[in-house]
Amino acid sequence: MGYCFTNTEDGDLHVKTHREALQKRLGLDALVFMEQVHGDRIEIITRSSSAPRCDAMLSTLPNVGLVVMAADCIPIVLWDSTHNLIGVVHAGRTGTALHVGQKSVLQMMEHFGVNVENIHIAMGPSIGVCCYEVGKEVTQGLEQCLHVKNERYFLDLKKANEDDFLALGIPQANINISSVCTCCGSGYFSYRREKITGRFGGVIWQ
Template identity: 45%
Template sequence: MKVNYLFTDRYGGVSKGFYESFNLALHVGDNKNNVLKNREILRRRVGEKELIFMEQIHSDKIEIVEHDKKRYICDALITDREDIALCVMVADCIPILMFDEKKGVIAAIHSGRKGTFLDIAKKCADKMVQTFGCSAQNIKAIFGPSIKSCCYEIGYEIVDIVLKKYGEKYLKDRRYLDIASINRDSLIRLGLREENIAISAICTCCSERYFSYRREKQTGRFVGVIWREER
């Protein structure tokens, strides 16, 4: 069994204006037909797999994709199906893709500040262990481009939460938050190997190659997508 994954950027699609050009979200004000065309472009890139998107709500809700279903209102998806590709949409939040090649299980996770504080990545990995018999030591996690501590300034109330819950090491200059490291350390505490966690160095707020809500407000969404297939 082989696992494939990719992270899109903002190029290669048909959307216009604020959403130029490869916006994959239907909920941000873009022309629906353009978004559907972009999704078809993505579907061809992943080998004609059916794309499964979430209606993301900044929660810790996790759904297992077993049978065909129209709506997934959640922030993490898990499956062992070969006929689909799991997608997570972002524009600063962390798109986390996880997989256990030995068990043939894949997951896509939306982890912004709220999801991070709710431990969604750790809960998703634990669900892979509890539901599918995965071993934490075999799970690999890939963090895609997201906003980094160079740009993620937070208010004093959030600073207080971080200091009380996690400690000062996740803050830069006591006002910029490093949510990727919080997620990474949470997964390591569950039992994932540090060498099995890869974190993109790209800051979406700094790089105009990616959509960024913090930088642009009205903007599109890029995706992390993961799928499995037999070798």
């Protein structure tokens, strides 16, 4: 089992080539990408799954990598080694308000019988509260991660997702959060900063 957060240079003409190169580099039989729609739909991946329209995937398949793409949103990978279960979650503002990460963990527990203490989580580089200024009108459901400074509103998405996981009883020690802000950190893709940009891939496999 392994995971990584990697730049994918997601240029229009070269997406397929880059994805194939990534699969080859990781030595996997397949990579499954999502058609991400900022929702809370979770798909359980089978051999035949290809680019499901969802924002979270779970799988017990060996040698098949699950991929979440992000540029500011949080790419989350999850795993439970006792059940050979892996997952990815795409958590932006909307997905976080819908608790897509928390729902994915609940699915791991309810569908696969995973013990919450065996679940591990890694959150990749994403936009930090330092840079994620939003209009007040989009903060509904996210009040717990809202910071107000001089009548400006900033969201702490990492904290919101962490709180959702802790609320389920996942041990703090099992949650690893990248401190990188994709917007003000150098060398990262940021939708907020660049508008037209590449993406990070968060990949997990076993």
